[in-house]
Amino acid sequence: MRRRSGWTLALAAGAVLALVAVVTAQSMNLTGAGATFPFPLYSKWSQVYDAERGVRVNYQSIGSGGGIRQFISKTVDFGASDGPMTDDQIREAGGRVLHVPMVAGAVVAVYNVPGVGPGLNFTPDVLSDIFLGKITKWDDPRIAKDNSAVKLPGASIVVVHRSDGSGTTAIWVNYLSKVSSEWKTKVGEGTSVEWPTGLGGRGNEGVAGLVKQTPNTLGYVELAYALTNQMAFGNVRNRAGQFIRPSLSTTTKAMEGALKAIPEDYRIFFTDPDGREAYPVAGFTWILIYGDQRDAAKGKALMEFLWWATHDGQKYGPPLLYASLPKSLVQRIETTLRSVTTQGKAIL
Amino acid sequence: MFTRGATRNGDVVFQRLLAGAAALVLLIIGAMAIALTVAAWPAIEKFGLRFIVTSSWNPVSGRFGALPFVYGTLVSSAIALFLAVPLGLSVAVFLAELAPGWLRVPVGFLVELLAAIPSVVYGLWGIFVLIPWVRVSVTPPLQAALGFLPFFQGPPLGLGMLTAGLILAIMVVPFIVAVSTEVMRAVPQAQREAALSLGATQWETTRTAVMPYARSGIMGAIFLALARALGETMAVTMVIGNVPQIKASLLAPAYTISAVIANEFAEATENLYLAALMLIGLVLFVVTLAVNIGARLLVSRVAGGPALMRE
Amino acid sequence: MISAGRAYRRRKITNAIMSAAAALCTLVVLLPLFVILLFLIRQGAGSLNREFFTHLPGAAGEPGGGMANAIVGSLVLIGLAASIGVPIGVLGGVFLSEYPSSRFGHVVRLMADVMNGMPSIVMGLFAYTVLVLPLRHFSALAGGVALGVMLIPTVMRTTEEIVRLIPQSIREASLALGIPQWRTMARIVLPTAAAGIVTGVMVGLARIAGETAPLLFTAFGNRFWNWDLLQPIAALPLQVFAYAIAPFDDWHRQAWAGALVLVAMVLLINIAARYFTARQVRLR
Numbered sequence: 001m002r003r004r005s006g007w008t009l010a011l012a013a014g015a016v017l018a019l020v021a022v023v024t025a026q027s028m029n030l031t032g033a034g035a036t037f038p039f040p041l042y043s044k045w046s047q048v049y050d051a052e053r054g055v056r057v058n059y060q061s062i063g064s065g066g067g068i069r070q071f072i073s074k075t076v077d078f079g080a081s082d083g084p085m086t087d088d089q090i091r092e093a094g095g096r097v098l099h100v101p102m103v104a105g106a107v108v109a110v111y112n113v114p115g116v117g118p119g120l121n122f123t124p125d126v127l128s129d130i131f132l133g134k135i136t137k138w139d140d141p142r143i144a145k146d147n148s149a150v151k152l153p154g155a156s157i158v159v160v161h162r163s164d165g166s167g168t169t170a171i172w173v174n175y176l177s178k179v180s181s182e183w184k185t186k187v188g189e190g191t192s193v194e195w196p197t198g199l200g201g202r203g204n205e206g207v208a209g210l211v212k213q214t215p216n217t218l219g220y221v222e223l224a225y226a227l228t229n230q231m232a233f234g235n236v237r238n239r240a241g242q243f244i245r246p247s248l249s250t251t252t253k254a255m256e257g258a259l260k261a262i263p264e265d266y267r268i269f270f271t272d273p274d275g276r277e278a279y280p281v282a283g284f285t286w287i288l289i290y291g292d293q294r295d296a297a298k299g300k301a302l303m304e305f306l307w308w309a310t311h312d313g314q315k316y317g318p319p320l321l322y323a324s325l326p327k328s329l330v331q332r333i334e335t336t337l338r339s340v341t342t343q344g345k346a347i348l
Numbered sequence: 349m350f351t352r353g354a355t356r357n358g359d360v361v362f363q364r365l366l367a368g369a370a371a372l373v374l375l376i377i378g379a380m381a382i383a384l385t386v387a388a389w390p391a392i393e394k395f396g397l398r399f400i401v402t403s404s405w406n407p408v409s410g411r412f413g414a415l416p417f418v419y420g421t422l423v424s425s426a427i428a429l430f431l432a433v434p435l436g437l438s439v440a441v442f443l444a445e446l447a448p449g450w451l452r453v454p455v456g457f458l459v460e461l462l463a464a465i466p467s468v469v470y471g472l473w474g475i476f477v478l479i480p481w482v483r484v485s486v487t488p489p490l491q492a493a494l495g496f497l498p499f500f501q502g503p504p505l506g507l508g509m510l511t512a513g514l515i516l517a518i519m520v521v522p523f524i525v526a527v528s529t530e531v532m533r534a535v536p537q538a539q540r541e542a543a544l545s546l547g548a549t550q551w552e553t554t555r556t557a558v559m560p561y562a563r564s565g566i567m568g569a570i571f572l573a574l575a576r577a578l579g580e581t582m583a584v585t586m587v588i589g590n591v592p593q594i595k596a597s598l599l600a601p602a603y604t605i606s607a608v609i610a611n612e613f614a615e616a617t618e619n620l621y622l623a624a625l626m627l628i629g630l631v632l633f634v635v636t637l638a639v640n641i642g643a644r645l646l647v648s649r650v651a652g653g654p655a656l657m658r659e
Numbered sequence: 660m661i662s663a664g665r666a667y668r669r670r671k672i673t674n675a676i677m678s679a680a681a682a683l684c685t686l687v688v689l690l691p692l693f694v695i696l697l698f699l700i701r702q703g704a705g706s707l708n709r710e711f712f713t714h715l716p717g718a719a720g721e722p723g724g725g726m727a728n729a730i731v732g733s734l735v736l737i738g739l740a741a742s743i744g745v746p747i748g749v750l751g752g753v754f755l756s757e758y759p760s761s762r763f764g765h766v767v768r769l770m771a772d773v774m775n776g777m778p779s780i781v782m783g784l785f786a787y788t789v790l791v792l793p794l795r796h797f798s799a800l801a802g803g804v805a806l807g808v809m810l811i812p813t814v815m816r817t818t819e820e821i822v823r824l825i826p827q828s829i830r831e832a833s834l835a836l837g838i839p840q841w842r843t844m845a846r847i848v849l850p851t852a853a854a855g856i857v858t859g860v861m862v863g864l865a866r867i868a869g870e871t872a873p874l875l876f877t878a879f880g881n882r883f884w885n886w887d888l889l890q891p892i893a894a895l896p897l898q899v900f901a902y903a904i905a906p907f908d909d910w911h912r913q914a915w916a917g918a919l920v921l922v923a924m925v926l927l928i929n930i931a932a933r934y935f936t937a938r939q940v941r942l943r
Binding site: 358359361362363365366367368369370371372373374376377379380383384434435436438439441442443446455457458459460461462463464465466467468469470472473476477518521522523525526527529530531533534535536549550551552562564565568569571572574575576578579580581582605606609610613614629632633636637640641644 | 670671673674677678680681682684685687688689691692694695698699746747750751753754755757763764766767769770771772773774775776777778779780781784785788789808811812813815816817819820821823824825826839840841842844845854855858859861862865866868869870871872875895896899900903915918921922925926929930
């Protein structure tokens with residue numbers, strides 16, 4: 001008898017839940033998936049936008065590749081990626097695909113060398129040779145040459161890279177490929193590569209954790225992680241010959257310096273740009289949308305959100321350590337956003 | 349089929365239900381195997397059996413091979429079981445035979461709680477606590493005592509195969525303890541009483557009367573633990589170093605199949621890359637199958653068949 | 660005589676050593692648990708305020724925000740997983756115990772062990788292919804199915820081992836009284852085995868409650884409240900993972916707090932399940 005009443009209770013509960021699910025009216029929901037890098041910012045946008053306009057944007061970070069795949073499968077309303085889609089992927093998606101830059105981030109060289117403070121200077125060839133495994137000791141004369149004021153120990157360099165595929169890696173190896181032909185031929189670029197040397201940490205957090213815990217390490221992480229973890233990071237010499245400290249402003253300078261080179265579809269890694277104060281290792285994070293929206297209501301909500309994000313939303317970037325887009329770039333993006341249609345008619 | 353002894357409708361329905369549930373399991377795993385094979389087909393076509401013995405993993409050039417990952421998976425799981433089985437069985441003996449009544453339930457709960465800690469928490473705890481501890485407090489004495497062996501050579505990084513095995517051991521111990529305890533508790537009291545009445549000590553009773561009776565169940569517990577160790581992802585990838593290499597030293601970084609799938613799946617967008625990851629998943633499937641069959645054969649040879657003693 | 664003598668003293672000493680060793684091993688096994696819990700408490704307990712349990716996630720770097728929807732979401736997912744995994748697992752385990760030497764049984768048992776060894780991300784991909792792609796959106800249902808499928812082998816194997824140890828005499832007594840086989844199993848054997856089965860279920864549930872990978876492509880996660888099982892739903896492990904790998908300390912603390920809540924949740928479910936099964940009539 002007792003067991004039977006237990007079953008009835010369970011059935012009743014299930015029926016109530018089902019009823020609630022059916023009856024609950026849904027406000028406008030947008031789903032997005034992709035890169036982990038912008039997750040804190042998109043979360044903030046989500047919260048603010050819901051409060052201001054009542055539109056719920058649910059963004060989850062499953063990785064840029066995951067975002068691209070869900071975008072192609074059309075299981076989400078928009079994708080997000082730190083690396084541009086390939087031509088094959090765009091073909092697979094079918095229809096016009098737009099990459100809309102949202103913010104940018106710098107990738108910095110973090111290190112943990114006992115007795116050495118922040119601000120070590122690295123030249124492009126030194127960085128690539130360390131990651132190639134050709135420079136193996138911290139007191140190598142090529143490193144000491146640019147850091148005459150610092151006493152470097154004779155310890156072996158332990159390189160730390162990412163084990164998971166990531167946009168951060170894509171930006172870093174894209175830079176190395178541009179400044180080192182040996183890297184380009186031996187290793188190449190992509191979100192995952194076969195690293196000549198070093199340990200793999202999982203995620204920015206994993207790399208930061210490993211570098212912090214293990215002496216004599218050198219790794220690369222997004223600027224936000226280096227700052228919030230209070231890690232020592234180095235300056236990198238840019239194309240203009242200046243050793244630049246990575247920061248939000250030098251990242252924005254990099255975007256400005258690269259403006260001419262940014263193509264119409266924004267699919268570019270703007271590493272190693274022109275510009276006297278440009279930090280050479282930075283990249284966009286994009287939101288991926290279809291140029292022609294199938295659902296008129298959702299399309300309108302989405303485009304309004306993206307307009308807000310590239311205008312009002314930009315001010316939430318710097319407190320969370322993202323570099324906002326320069327005004328000139330936003331103007332170009334406005335034209336792109338206005339080109340999105342639904343059933344032939346422009347939305348905005 | 350499978351309606352032995354069934355005479356009435358209720359019985360027949362029940363037996364069919366049971367068989368249906370078991371068949372469902374086969375169906376699911378069969379569907380998974382098929383789905384994996386289909387997804388891995390481009391890689392199977394390109395690499396064939398070479399895949400299992402190749403050592404490179406290069407997403408850029410499209411050269412993939414599973415050997416270092418198979419090595420890492422097997423060795424880390426072996427270390428985990430090597431540590432967890434004796435420990436787990438000892439705890440089970442304690443809980444089932446030795447512990448006073450008021451201690452059993454709380455301690456049992458606590459051990460099960462180990463299974464409740466999310467694997468990502470294990471991983472992050474591993475980075476911030478376990479790795480430094482291994483680097484500072486475990487590796488130096490280990491190298492001082494056994495450094496002449498090739499298994500303990502190399503720089504003390506704190507992460508690597510040994511640390512992965514350690515964290516896996518902690519994660520699988522609750523399975524061994526929980527199931528073994530229950531199985532030992534289920535051994536009829538008459539068995540114990542018979543041994544005790546012959547003058548056996550508590551330990552001897554456990555050894556001769558309880559454990560042999562519970563042997564099949566304990567084997568089941570170990571298989572559960574093994575499976576968990578082979579498939580664990582998050583915690584392992586954070587402490588193993590993620591370097592696809594095969595080194596004799598347990599202190600060297602390594603890589604497992606589950607870790608590489610979890611790490612690279614989200615970003616793998618080219619077809620061959622994705623297929624290679626699916627293929628390595630299929631390899632794990634086959635490896636798990638082989639290890640399970642091998643272990644069963646070993647058990648039946650050593651123990652003369654899984655002993656099933658009924659009254 | 661079996662009492663006095665050197666041999667007896669040696670056996671007594673062995674007994675004492677072995678008992679001490681077993682107790683020591685228990686302490687060794689519990690040590691990491693305390694260390695990890697201490698770590699979680701120290702890092703996260705400060706974030707466990709009322710807001711944590713009642714609010715939706717907040718923004719990074721700002722005080723406030725909670726994991727209320729993730730807590731509820733996890734409960735929903737665990738419920739779904741249990742409703743799939745427990746019936747199939749228990750029935751399958753009973754089958755295996757009834758027909759231990761059949762060829763079919765051997766294959767099923769082997770395959771269950773293999774299934775247990777599949778990485779959780781593969782389980783998630785399976786549920787993704789079957790439930791997310793055709794429906795074109797993520798759902799709590801897909802997440803529940805992924806977790807439920809992971810639960811089946813653990814429950815099945817544990818049930819089999821426990822039920823097998825129920826003395827045959829009990830079954831025979833019941834059959835001799837004219838009770839049909841299915842009723843014997845359902846009303847007499849299973850309740851006797853209930854405590855052991857619940858242990859297996861609990862250990863399995865504990866593990867799947869903390870899994871992130873299978874939920875990434877199925878339940879997906881949700882910043883907001885959601886009661887629709889066919890839409891994405893928040894879950895504690897997803898939220899913990901997302902916060903733990905972010906750069907912000909405030910989010911880290913919330914991640915540890917979330918992990919603490921998860922462990923506490925599993926403990927409470929464990930206690931509740933044992934309380935309810937203890938009320939069954941047992942023939943022990």
